[in-house]
Amino acid sequence: MDKIIKNGTIITAFDTYKADVAIEGEKVVMIANNIVDDKAEIIDASDKYILPGALDAHTHLEMPFGGTISSDSYEAGTRAAACGGVTTVFDFALQQKGEGIIQTAKRRNELCEPQACVDYAFHVAITDLTTEVLNEFKAAVDFGISSFKVFMVYKKEGLMVDDGVMCKVLKKGKEVGAMIAVHAENPDLIDMRTEEFLIEGKTSAWYHYLSRPEFVEAEADIRAIHWAKSLNTPLYIVHLANKQGMEEVKKARDEGYEIYAETCPQYLHFTSDVYKREDGRNFVCSPPMKGQESQDALWQGIKSGDIATIATDHCPFQSYEKDWGKDDFTKIPNGCMGIENMYPYMLSEANKGRLSFNRVVELCSTNPAKIYGCAPEKGTIAVGSDADIVIYDPNKEFTVSKDNMHSDVDHTIWEGLKLKGYIDTTLSRGRIVFKEGEFLGQPGWGKFLKRKPRA
Missing domain, CATH: 3.20.20.140 (Metal-dependent hydrolases)
Structure with missing residues (x-):
């Protein structure tokens, strides 16, 4: 295992429960209580929510x-x-x-x-x-x-x-x-x-x-x-x-x-x-x-x-x-x-x-x-799904401003909006691309999704 997100509350569209999430490569490989791997990077999500991207x-x-x-x-x-x-x-x-x-x-x-x-x-x-x-x-x-x-x-x-x-x-x-x-x-x-x-x-x-x-x-x-x-x-x-x-x-x-x-x-x-x-x-x-x-x-x-x-x-x-x-x-x-x-x-x-x-x-x-044909790889947190994960801090106060956004636009219609809770960390296929206000990703990381037809 490469990373373990510990001590958080997982929220999907259908469930809310406490568990750890283990990631290997780009995938979620285990969801359980008290996952242990001495070689894995630990991401502490205490008092935070673990959501699908x-x-x-x-x-x-x-x-x-x-x-x-x-x-x-x-x-x-x-x-x-x-x-x-x-x-x-x-x-x-x-x-x-x-x-x-x-x-x-x-x-x-x-x-x-x-x-x-x-x-x-x-x-x-x-x-x-x-x-x-x-x-x-x-x-x-x-x-x-x-x-x-x-x-x-x-x-x-x-x-x-x-x-x-x-x-x-x-x-x-x-x-x-x-x-x-x-x-x-x-x-x-x-x-x-x-x-x-x-x-x-x-x-x-x-x-x-x-x-x-x-x-x-x-x-x-x-x-x-x-x-x-x-x-x-x-x-x-x-x-x-x-x-x-x-x-x-x-x-x-x-x-x-x-x-x-x-x-x-x-x-x-x-x-x-x-x-x-x-x-x-x-x-x-x-x-x-x-x-x-x-x-x-x-x-x-x-x-x-x-x-x-x-x-x-x-x-x-x-x-x-x-x-x-x-x-x-x-x-x-x-x-x-x-x-x-x-x-x-x-x-x-x-x-x-x-x-x-x-x-x-x-x-x-x-x-x-x-x-749009990209489930179950996207849209949930489950064993086998892509490790697209957001760690959300419900206690963080955040005010939107052009100065704390990451777009190339010189203004925002959301200027001054006060939010209760904010995103702490974003993982894209297991890679941390945002943490505590800082973008950590890189251009070219994203992949084109070959989506499935409707049944």
């Missing part, structure tokens, strides 16, 4: 968007992930016109492989569905890419697919065992409302929210769920942020349909009021934060089990880039940071009694691992 199933690193590129490189983003207890990062690879699925993934992997500080996988966003691409779905799944994304929005940017293409993707995804994720908003309503606001001279960040309010997202949620139900195909809705969409997810699940909803910490903590702030443009993302009713509905979805996962949609831009839209919200690059904040935020809410620690592990680790 989180999986952030929704990030956009080095992503070209809005006339620039998202601020975090693969190195910076995965470094921040490690420091936030995220040991697996899923990034979106956007298909370019004429490009195949595997070709798209390989192109992004050339950037990611030498930089990644933790393990990673790709969702490929389908933007140019030819017959050849549709026929490549099975080969892509065999290659280890078992999830694809479609955009119901970003028509002008060339990312949007129509309902017919989305239905083809849903049907083929079910056939080959791939999960299909959807960004649901209505682009025509957004364009109409945006044009009206600009004509009226209403250009502040507040009108970013009003250009795509609750009903604009909800309509697309309802449409996506309708197609999935009609075709009897699984569906994963990314970054769900509105009450009516949450209600439709619950209804479909109660009817027995395989619908998964993901939401993000920013929707659970902030409301649309942030867009009234002087720095409101820093909070611009799509979908935007919504009103209090929607936030309450998302928390209820977490309580009921109808929210399946928490992810971040991590897509930050520098403050000077956000300032491009100081006088015109349409020029603000869309995206916020969160990859280092997701697990600490959710664990802090558990520490305050809002939900259980087991539920946080389920939302941030176990469920994404199962849904």
Whole structure:
């Protein structure tokens, strides 16, 4: 044995118990009381919790968007992930016109492989569905890419697919065992409302929210769920942020349909009021934060089990880039940071009694691992699983600041947030990559995950 984590309390999605964890190489090899090996490095977890590392199933690193590129490189983003207890990062690879699925993934992997500080996988966003691409779905799944994304929005940017293409993707995804994720908003309503606001001279960040309010997202949620139900195909809705969409997810699940909803910490903590702030443009993302009713509905979805996962949609831009839209919200690059904040935020809410620690592990680790085909190696602490482990100190007080984050972004929307409890240590496949505030990993350590198809 190489390492033994001793004296801590193990928390998985289903269990909470005291035990030691023995690691050999990259794997957990024993879980028992009082494990002894004189040659092993001892990691003392007294008065701390031992958790599986989180999986952030929704990030956009080095992503070209809005006339620039998202601020975090693969190195910076995965470094921040490690420091936030995220040991697996899923990034979106956007298909370019004429490009195949595997070709798209390989192109992004050339950037990611030498930089990644933790393990990673790709969702490929389908933007140019030819017959050849549709026929490549099975080969892509065999290659280890078992999830694809479609955009119901970003028509002008060339990312949007129509309902017919989305239905083809849903049907083929079910056939080959791939999960299909959807960004649901209505682009025509957004364009109409945006044009009206600009004509009226209403250009502040507040009108970013009003250009795509609750009903604009909800309509697309309802449409996506309708197609999935009609075709009897699984569906994963990314970054769900509105009450009516949450209600439709619950209804479909109660009817027995395989619908998964993901939401993000920013929707659970902030409301649309942030867009009234002087720095409101820093909070611009799509979908935007919504009103209090929607936030309450998302928390209820977490309580009921109808929210399946928490992810971040991590897509930050520098403050000077956000300032491009100081006088015109349409020029603000869309995206916020969160990859280092997701697990600490959710664990802090558990520490305050809002939900259980087991539920946080389920939302941030176990469920994404199962849904996206990398369980049981990821998402739990068990003999044979990867030694992706977080040691959490529930007694540590922590205040988020740009100065104690590990991203390349020059600000954080989480500035000043006080957390009850914080991550002490992160291990990625048995290697300590973060300890007591210091990043100890290295670029190139992370491995591409070859994921399994859905049964």
